[in-house]
Amino acid sequence: MNRTYFKATVREISQSMGKFISIVLIILLGSLLYVGIRSVGPDLNQSANHYFQKQKLSDLKVTSTMGLTNRDLSSIKQVSQVKQAMPVHMTTLQKSRNQIVSVYGYQNHPALDRLKVVSGHLPQKANQIVLDKKAKQNGYKLGDRYRLPKSSSLKRREFKVVGFVNSPQYVSSTDRGTTTLGSGTVSYFAYVKNTVFSQNAYALIAVQFKNPKHYAAGTDQYNTYVDRQKAKLKAQLKNRPADRQKQLQKTEQAKIDQQLAKIEKQEKQLAKVPSAYRTAKMKAAQKELTQAKAKLKAAEAQVAQIKKPTYLYNDRSANPGYQDYFDESHSIAAIAIIFPGFFLFIAILITFTTVSRMVEKNRREVGLMRALGYTKHEIAMKYIVYTLLAGILGACLGGVLGMLTLPQFVFSLLSNNNLTEFVGVIPWSYLIETLVAGLVATLGSALIVLTINLREVPTNLMRERAPKAGKRILLERIKPLWNHLNFNQKVSYRNLFRYKGRMLMTIVGIAGCTGLILTGFGIQNSVDDLVPAQYDDIQHFQATVTLDKASREVHSQQISAQKAVLMKSLTARPTKGTANDTVTMVVPKTTTGFEKFVSLRSVKTDRKLRLSNQGVILSEKLATDMDAKSGSQVTLQISGKKVRARVAGVVKNYAGHWLYTTPSYYKKLTGKTYHATSRLLKTNQVKKAQRDKLSRQLLKQTGVLNVSFPRYAASALSTGGLGSVVLIMIVMSGALALVVLYNLTNINISERIRELATIKVLGFYDREVTAYVARENVIFTVVGIIVGWGIGIFLHRFIMIKAQTGSILFPMVIHYPGYIWSALITGLFSLIIGILTHYRLKRIEMLDALAASE
Structure with a gap:
């Protein structure tokens, strides 16, 4: 490229800086969201994996109902793929009415499950104790005297608090597991020197496998590998119970x-x-x-x-908060598959249109350059440099900004876990993908239009294209309506259908942005409605009580109704996925009145199903995982025994895997006599103070072993990360809508500059000229919003199906405020662009515009 032509390229950019910046911005926004959101899942996984490796989190914990011995430890170490095995002393004690603490034995330089000190230091003497960071909520501080209840497992009771710690065994910042003591929920954990324990047997043995291929935590490859090693470990220890x-x-x-x-x-x-x-x-x-x-x-x-x-044999998925963290990461990754891709598609589409029209506008200049003897290559270089610069600048800036900001922002909003160190990975594949997409949108569009134009002879290129001929439109055939329109309105409606390509592109751009905004609101609605849909629409009981005898009842003024049931955990291996599903089986003593506690509604027909002696009823996600439907057979493992059960129905459910059947069919499956183990309770009030009061009342009653409130459990469904991603998507979609509307309006005006100058010469006032253009934009905006709602509904459903992980099934709902806000946001941006357009139209120089093609 010669020096003069290079100056012409620079002048082209400087004279159309607004257009150049808008192209860069559209590509930047698309790249930023694409790379940023797609990087969130891998970065969350990498941060967790780094933390677990650093703290040496064990892969598996072996426990026994009668403790473990050195012979168990020796047998475990004989498995070829076991890298390390560490025996652990532990006991759970009720310190006070409201405090249940799990006390672990601390070893100097532990091989596995290393503690992370938050403040203070680790225990060095027998009279020292370190507490879970969560214990600070109970008012403990460094230097406090700490007293445990008398226990045969410990040699001493009094300690000095010397530190607060986090443990990699507890990813959740709130959940510390369950127990049969007190309210059934562990309040926090503590560590004392191993020498303080007087236990003859170990409470558990932590195991780490060799993992030669370095499978990362949370991946299917890691889960499959651990499952294989777990099977080998079980085979090694099969004779140990006897x-x-x-x-x-x-x-x-x-x-x-x-x-x-x-x-x-x-x-x-x-x-x-x-x-x-x-x-x-x-x-x-x-x-x-x-x-x-x-x-x-x-x-x-x-x-x-x-x-x-x-x-x-409990793998990491049994650790409080572990599976929730990765389920959330997988949900975000699922959203990232379609949403940023569609966002980038809209950005590319608008950029393609902008660049192609820019080159088409300069066709007379291209013809002149051909006539002056410039080669096709020299003429093309100006546009290649222009589009390359815009594409690379937008894609690289957006990709890098997305990689550096969005994943860390989402990570910082995940407050329900103990992971504090963000570790990102450079997403080379996403960066390359967005760069290619940006260049296709800019350079690709320029090359296509140039290829078409450069085939024409210079004289044709220098000649203005003939304007499209006007045609009668459908509205004209409706005489009563058409005759009531004034001249300006008739011209506007004719122009709408005269330039169908422009109309289609504007509607697609607006619809795409509106759809993205609505999808964001819809995802938030589905996340927010998960708990109410499960515990208001499906399960109507507020608490469950575990009893030592089936015949016992519980009493409290807060209880409005109760139902005797057998509640038992069983396992099922799904046809999809690698890990076993943990299923809660509920068998009511009588089916009468059971619908007051649990609504069993068919997934297909929405009609009520009744429990029968002909089979089991499965919750929807469990049935999906097991590829089961009404009439099919499923394999279940109940108390170590494999059984085949007939599926009598599949019911709606949003959280957890549930199985319902009758006492008669339960006996047929297991061969055991039915005995109720629990009671489902409906209570009058469910605020925290009332829950605590009810829990204390019930635990004082004879035979009550445990009280829990499923809806308010510490391990409540964690979806904070999804919420933060939704916020980002709504903001970014709004920004894209603003830039898209500005760009399309800019193109519209630049293409019609002579037409607009002509009507100004004919005596139209500035307000009338603005209305001439704005009327079309209003129609485009309204149609785009309506079409965008349809796109949003489709995207929302697709994304929420992809976001289903573990035992979570999101409700497919979008509440009406989402439709209103998506329309208002798009409408507001359209109004802002309309105001900017008005001031631009006022500044049109009529003579210059009319002489532009001379």
Whole structure:
């Protein structure tokens, strides 16, 4: 490119700076949202994975109903893929009415599950304790005297608080798991020196696998790998329950034998004394020995009845908050598949139109350059440089800004977890994709139009294209309506259909932006309605009480109704995904009145379903995961036993996996006699103070083991990250709408500058000229909003289906304020552009505009 032509290129940019900036802005906004939102999921996963690696989070925890021994530890270490195994002492104690604490044994330089110090230091002496950071809510501070209740598991009760910590075992900042003590919810955890524990057995053994391929936490590859290693570990320990049973029986029998030997020795000594010489004291001692011997004989019978312990294998998904974090990350990633892509598509479409029309406008200049002897390559270089600069600048700035800002912003809004260190990854693939898209929109459009124009001879290029001929429109055929329109209105409506390409592009641009805004509001509605839809429309009970006997009832003035049920956890392996689904089975004692506690509505027909003795009823997401439908068979694992069950129906449900059946079918499945274990409660008030009061009242009653309030559980559904993404999408969509409207209006005016100058010469006032253009824009905006609502409904449904993870199924709802706000935002931007257009039209130089093509 020669120097003169380069100056012409620079002049082209400087003289149309508004157009150049608008092109850069559209590409920038599209790239920013595309790269930024698509990077959120991977960056959240990377931040979590970095934290877990740094703190050496274990992959699996092995527990047993009767504790674990060094023989268990040795067996675990023999598995080839086990990298490290660490035994842990732990006990859960009720410190006060409202405080339940899980106390762990601390080892110096632990191999796994390392604590992160928030303040203070880790325990160095037997009289020191560190508390969960969450314990600060209970008023504890460094240096406080801390007293635990008396326990056979601990050698001492009093400690000094020397630090506050976070544990990688607890990703959630609020949830600390459940227990059979007190209210059923652990308040916080604590760590004391290992030497403080007096336990003979370990509470758990933490296991880390070798992970040779470095699978990242939360990925399907990692979950599959852990499942395989878990199966190998189970096979290695399959004989341990029987061995542990024999060991316990042998230990207890040895204690009894020792005591029996001692009693027999004492009896022999007493037998040496003739009965005539025995004192009352000796006779009483003889009687006591006989009674003690009888008790030991009874104890011998109990030793024989010691059952095999149950070994449990909990992977990371059992850690409070772990699965919630990755489910949220996966939901955001699912949204990122379509929303930013559609956003970028609108940006590319508008940019393509803008650039192609800009080149088309300069066709006379292209013809003149051809006539002066410039080659096609030299002529094309001006537009190639212009569009390359706009495309690269917009794509690179947008991509880098999106990568550096949006993921970190979303991460900072995720307040329901203990991850504080953001670790991002450079999304090279997304950056390249957005750069290619930006160049297709700018350079691609310029090359297409240039290729078409450069085929024509210079004389044709220098000649103005003939304007499109006017045609009768459909509205003209409706005589009563057409005759009532004034001249300006008739001209506007004719122009609408005269330039169909411009009309279509404007409507598509406005509709796309309106649809994106409505989708954002719809996602927020679905997220917000998840809990009410589950606990108001589906499950109508407020609390569940676990009892030791089926016949017991609970009493309180706050309880308006109660229903005896058997509640039991079972597992099901879905046909999709890698991890087992944990399912809550609910079996009411009687089906009468069950609909007052749970609404069973068919997914297909929305009609009420009744429990029958012909099968089980599954919740919707569970049925989807298991690829089950009414009449099919599913495999379930209940108390370690695999059973096949017939599906009698599939019902609506939004949170959790649920299975409902009758006592008769339960007995048919398991072969066990039905016994209710819990009661579903409907209460008059559900505020926190009332919940705490009710919980205290019930726990004082005989046989009550646990009280929980599912809707208000600490592990409440975490969707804060989705909310932040929605906010970003609405703001960015609004910004895109503003730029798109400005750009399309700018093109409209520049293409019709002579037409507008002509009507000004004919005596139209400035306000009438503005109305001449604005009338068309108003129609475009109204039609675009209506079409945009349809696009928004489709996008919202598509995204919410993709965002379903784990046991979550989002309600497909968009409330009417979303439609109003999306229309108002688009309308407001259209009004702003209309005002700017008015002032631009006022400044049109009529003579210059009319002479522009001469």
